[in-house]
Amino acid sequence: MNRKPRLFGLVALLGVTCSVSAATEYEIEVSHDDELFIINGERFEAQTYCFNMEEGDKVIFLKGSPYGACASAEILNLRTRKVCKVWCE
Numbered sequence: 001m002n003r004k005p006r007l008f009g010l011v012a013l014l015g016v017t018c019s020v021s022a023a024t025e026y027e028i029e030v031s032h033d034d035e036l037f038i039i040n041g042e043r044f045e046a047q048t049y050c051f052n053m054e055e056g057d058k059v060i061f062l063k064g065s066p067y068g069a070c071a072s073a074e075i076l077n078l079r080t081r082k083v084c085k086v087w088c089e
Contacts (some may be wrong), residue, residue, distance in 0.1 A: 023060040025078065031055050038074070042068035044056040050084035053077055065086060 030038035034049045039059060053059075057079045064073020070088040075083065 005058075024066070025058045025060055026066050028053060028055055028057045028059060031057075037086065040066045042066065044068075044073065044075075044086040045089060047072070047085040047087060050082075050086070052080050052082065053084060059084075 018043065026040045026041055028034070028037055029041070030036070031083050034051050034053065035046045037044045037050070037053060047078050057074040059077050061081065062074040062076055064070035064075075064086075068088045073086050073088055075084050075086060076082075
């Protein structure tokens with residue numbers, strides 16, 4: 001029996017699991033008209049509309065910075081599982 005492929009698969013799976021769980025969650029502090037969001041004390045504006053993003057929802061940043069140090073960002077709403085593209089301001 002060759003155990004190397006099994007071991008490699010297990011190590012790869014653990015690596016993916018650890019990197020996904022390491023994402024920091026942030027709360028939407030303000031949500032206004034599906035267009036403006038305050039997250040982590042920073043202002044983000046929807047590139048189009050981000051429907052059903054409510055105050056209190058938890059999000060993670062897939063791209064961009066939760067500190068507003070970016071031109072644009074993508075955030076994942078953990079309640080709805082929808083991705084929202086925003087401008088950083």
